[in-house]
Amino acid sequence: MVEVHHRYATVDGHQIFYRESGPVGAPALVLLHGYPTSSRMFRHLVPALADRFHVVAPDMLGFGRSAAPSADGFRWSFDALADVTAGLLDQLGLRRYAIYVQDYGAPVGWRLALRDPAAVEAVISQNGNAYDDGFVPGFWAPVWAYADDPTPDHEAAVRAALGLDAIRWQYLHGVAEPDRVDPDTWTQDHAEVSRPGQERIQLALFRDYATNPPLYPDLHAWFRATQVPLLAVWGAGDDIFGPAGARAFARDLPDAEIHLVPGGGHFLLESHLDTVVGDVRGFLTRVHDRPAAA
Structure with a gap:
């Protein structure tokens, strides 16, 4: 059995929870979760990888x-999320690592890579967008409208995303065998985003999401310049970030490994954990076993 440690650190005055497992000094992997969940989405992935890798998964x-500082005195943005995440990694002494990004974790991971390009040695994107191709219009139209014009009507449309349904x-959605998904996932997430003060935090992040696509050209330039090893393992049934978002990585990274998982949705780990573990272990093993550049 691999031990998983549940720890806290103080970063810029904020208490940050994180899960950590695996031998210190082993190749590092940072897991960055999406909305509306937390590092809990990696509760099974962390021990499955920690025999060979040093795995860190922050909330x-x-x-x-x-x-969750109050929106009255804190400017919520993806820049702020990246600032705190970078501070945690610095405290933990992680100078070189692979990133696994999903949903909101993607724009945080892209900011880490653009701020310190040499730190990120490999990328795993699991339904984490980096191209306009991946945005499914029916889902994203209310988000873009709210960012452009945060009227009460536009706010009401995106506030629905905080609801249990x-x-x-x-x-x-898109999961071929939905009874494989633990109902505790969505009930716990809903309870957490329903806590006092959370609505204003999440609405601010919905508005700020529009700051992410403008980063894509710089991200794509980094892809082309470095040819960073990349695995896209993607639930093919995701109607938030569609499969076109996975295929688009090959535009700038011709050697990208792209795996569309039939019967998988947005939270692929809940229904296809073994598939993802196999893909990630194989990919990271190839990355770390390849001969060093001359």
Whole structure:
């Protein structure tokens, strides 16, 4: 049995919770979760990889067991989430690592890579967008409208994403065998985003999501310049970030490994854990066993 440690660190005055497992000094892997969950989404993945890798999975600021400063005195943005995540990795002494990104974790991971390009040695994207191709219009139209014009009507449209039905839909839509998904996932996520103060935090992040696509050209330039090893393992039934978002990586990274998982949805780990573990272990093993550049 691999031990998983559940720890806290103080970063810029904020308490940050994180899961950590695996030998210190082994190749490092940082797991960055999406909305509306936390590092809990990696509860099974962490021990499955920690025999060979040093795995760190934080709850991002505002999520899970991490601090959630009031929107009255804190400017919520993806820049802020990346700032705190970078501070945690610095405290843990992680100078070189692979990133596994999903949903909100993707724009946080892209900011880490653009701020310190030499730190990120490999990328695993599991339904984490980096191209306009991946945005499914029916899902994203209300988000873009709210970002452009945060009127009460536009706010009401995106506030629906905080509801239990919408969160359940994220977990079950596109999943061929929905009874493989633990109902505790969406009920726990809903409870956490329903805590006092959370609505304003999440609405601020919905508005700020529009700052992410403008980063893509710089990200694509980094892809082309470095040819960073990349695995896209993607639930083919995701109607938030569609399969076109996975295929698009090959535009700048011709050697990208792209695996569309039939019968999988947005939260692929809940229904296809063994598939993802096999893909990730194989990919990271190839990355770390390849001969060093001359």
